[in-house]
Amino acid sequence: MKRTNVVTSTLNSLSRALSRALISEQTARRSGVMQSLDPRVRVLGTFLLVIVIVLVHKIAVLLAVFTGAVVLALASAVTIRTLALRVWFVVLAFTGVIALPALFLTPGEPLSSVPSITPQGLHAAVMLIARVETAVTLTTILVLCTPWVEILKALRSLCVPREVVMMLAMAYRYIFLLAETATQMFESRESRRLGVLPGSEQRRVVAQTAGVLMSKSLDLSQEVFLAMQSRGYRGDVFTVADSRLRPRDYLAILAVAIIAALALWLGR
Amino acid sequence: MSALFECRDVHFEYDHVPALCGLSLEIAAGESVALVGANGSGKSTLLRLLDGLGFASRGTVSFCGDALTQDRLQADDFALAFRRRVGLVFQNPDAQLFNPTVFDEVAFGPAQLRWPKQEILQAVEQTLQLMCIEHLRDRPPYRLSGGEKKRVALASVIVLDPEVVLLDEPTSTLDPRSQSGLIDLLQNWKSASKTIIATTHQLEILDDLADRLIVLEEGKVAASGATRDVLNDFDLLLRANLVHAHRHSHGSVTHSHPHRHSHADHEHEH
Numbered sequence: 001m002k003r004t005n006v007v008t009s010t011l012n013s014l015s016r017a018l019s020r021a022l023i024s025e026q027t028a029r030r031s032g033v034m035q036s037l038d039p040r041v042r043v044l045g046t047f048l049l050v051i052v053i054v055l056v057h058k059i060a061v062l063l064a065v066f067t068g069a070v071v072l073a074l075a076s077a078v079t080i081r082t083l084a085l086r087v088w089f090v091v092l093a094f095t096g097v098i099a100l101p102a103l104f105l106t107p108g109e110p111l112s113s114v115p116s117i118t119p120q121g122l123h124a125a126v127m128l129i130a131r132v133e134t135a136v137t138l139t140t141i142l143v144l145c146t147p148w149v150e151i152l153k154a155l156r157s158l159c160v161p162r163e164v165v166m167m168l169a170m171a172y173r174y175i176f177l178l179a180e181t182a183t184q185m186f187e188s189r190e191s192r193r194l195g196v197l198p199g200s201e202q203r204r205v206v207a208q209t210a211g212v213l214m215s216k217s218l219d220l221s222q223e224v225f226l227a228m229q230s231r232g233y234r235g236d237v238f239t240v241a242d243s244r245l246r247p248r249d250y251l252a253i254l255a256v257a258i259i260a261a262l263a264l265w266l267g268r
Numbered sequence: 269m270s271a272l273f274e275c276r277d278v279h280f281e282y283d284h285v286p287a288l289c290g291l292s293l294e295i296a297a298g299e300s301v302a303l304v305g306a307n308g309s310g311k312s313t314l315l316r317l318l319d320g321l322g323f324a325s326r327g328t329v330s331f332c333g334d335a336l337t338q339d340r341l342q343a344d345d346f347a348l349a350f351r352r353r354v355g356l357v358f359q360n361p362d363a364q365l366f367n368p369t370v371f372d373e374v375a376f377g378p379a380q381l382r383w384p385k386q387e388i389l390q391a392v393e394q395t396l397q398l399m400c401i402e403h404l405r406d407r408p409p410y411r412l413s414g415g416e417k418k419r420v421a422l423a424s425v426i427v428l429d430p431e432v433v434l435l436d437e438p439t440s441t442l443d444p445r446s447q448s449g450l451i452d453l454l455q456n457w458k459s460a461s462k463t464i465i466a467t468t469h470q471l472e473i474l475d476d477l478a479d480r481l482i483v484l485e486e487g488k489v490a491a492s493g494a495t496r497d498v499l500n501d502f503d504l505l506l507r508a509n510l511v512h513a514h515r516h517s518h519g520s521v522t523h524s525h526p527h528r529h530s531h532a533d534h535e536h537e538h
Contacts, residue, residue, distance in 0.1 A: 232380030
């Protein structure tokens with residue numbers, strides 16, 4: 001029997017999510033340009049470049065930043081295939097839908113080749129897609145090349161409130177456990193299922209499982225908090241990581257600052 | 269021996285469901301005590317109260333003469349000193365393993381207690397070796413097997429070298445070899461005069477684990493005494509659901525009697 005019901009597709013999605021996370025961890029452990037920098041520099045640099053991307057008004061400048069991002073990805077052991085599958089196609093599909101009306105609705109002189117499209121509309125649509133593609137490419141490179149905990153530490157040292165950072169940390173850690181639990185619950189249901197369940201019943205199964213998972217996750221979060229308290233947690237997380245920046249980190253900050261300034265000046 | 273922990277008429281409820289109902293006991297420094305009892309008898313709850321993670325709704329829990337209250341544990345000085353001296357290994361290792369790598373997990377406690385960096389690194393290395401988990405140091409805890417998770421959970425507490433170790437079902441999910449390794453470790457702690465308080469359902473390890481047995485029943489102490497003496501009281505064990513009545517036949521005669529396992533032997537009381 002071909003297994004395409006709601007339960008099975010949920011199972012497949014859970015397993016895909018887990019394997020994607022594993023790929024990210026492996027990339028973060030490889031050696032590369034991004035991996036060699038201090039996480040704070042990576043987070044700050046990415047944040048700065050994303051702001052620049054939002055402020056730039058020229059496609060040529062955006063394309064230059066995008067090309068730089070691709071070079072950075074290749075120098076950091078992130079493949080074109082990974083970027084294409086994770087970012088470019090997905091962003092194109094979603095942003096394309098949003099950008100499409102701009103082609104026809106933006107006022108201006110119609111193009112001679114395609115009369116219903118205006119050059120202003122075309123520019124707006126391409127700018128939107130290029131901005132989103134470049135920004136998401138940069139943030140994906142950051143996420144793929146940096147262990148999640150390092151990103152969280154960097155956020156904390158960049159003054160993001162500790163409650164927000166702790167929530168993100170817990171969410172990431174326990175999403176795997178809950179995904180595993182969900183997989184086991186679905187598998188257990190599947191192992192006891194006879195015949196094909198009607199669609200409404202399948203949706204009910206998924207909804208019930210989500211409810212049970214929610215309740216389990218609340219219990220678990222309570223336990224985790226107690227376990228942290230038991231080992232001395234008092235509201236702020238202390239770590240043993242080296243907090244000193246190295247010369248190459250300062251060079252990277254300088255390089256990002258120059259690129260950002262140039263892009264803003266040329267793309268104004 | 270002076271009392272390290274003292275519980276006086278302790279009551280505790282979960283959403284109005286009573287878990288401890290007037291429990292009183294004393295545990296001396298250097299004692300090794302096993303808390304046994306049926307599911308829901310209050311063993312895990314008691315461990316949490318002893319670790320200052322919950323507070324009695326009535327009665328008092330004291331450590332070295334100081335009542336463990338919410339106010340007292342909110343003070344940094346007292347809390348950090350208490351956490352340095354008392355460690356709890358949770359029954360569910362997934363609740364205890366929240367760091368991205370095994371190394372970070374083991375280093376978490378010392379880092380929160382603000383140990384110097386060099387001291388933390390040294391203690392973590394020694395603990396990873398002691399628990400034979402050096403090869404797991406860069407692995408994320410959620411990708412470990414059940415037994416490995418348990419060893420990492422133990423390591424995350426052992427690294428603090430606490431005077432008191434509270435263990436909730438320490439041998440659950442361990443294979444027989446890891447189980448005997450843990451028993452050896454606990455015996456070393458015993459000989460180093462550490463206080464060990466453990467809950468377990470496994471009667472066969474009690475002789476090795478504890479000098480004193482406290483049987484809990486419906487949130488109260490039903491019995492307390494030397495391990496062997498309590499284990500020999502079959503009526504008490506039967507009442508506390510720690511052994512079961514076993515019905516079988518000898519030829520044409522059918523009868524029932526208490527039944528338990530001890531040291532891998534199959535003991536029957538006729």
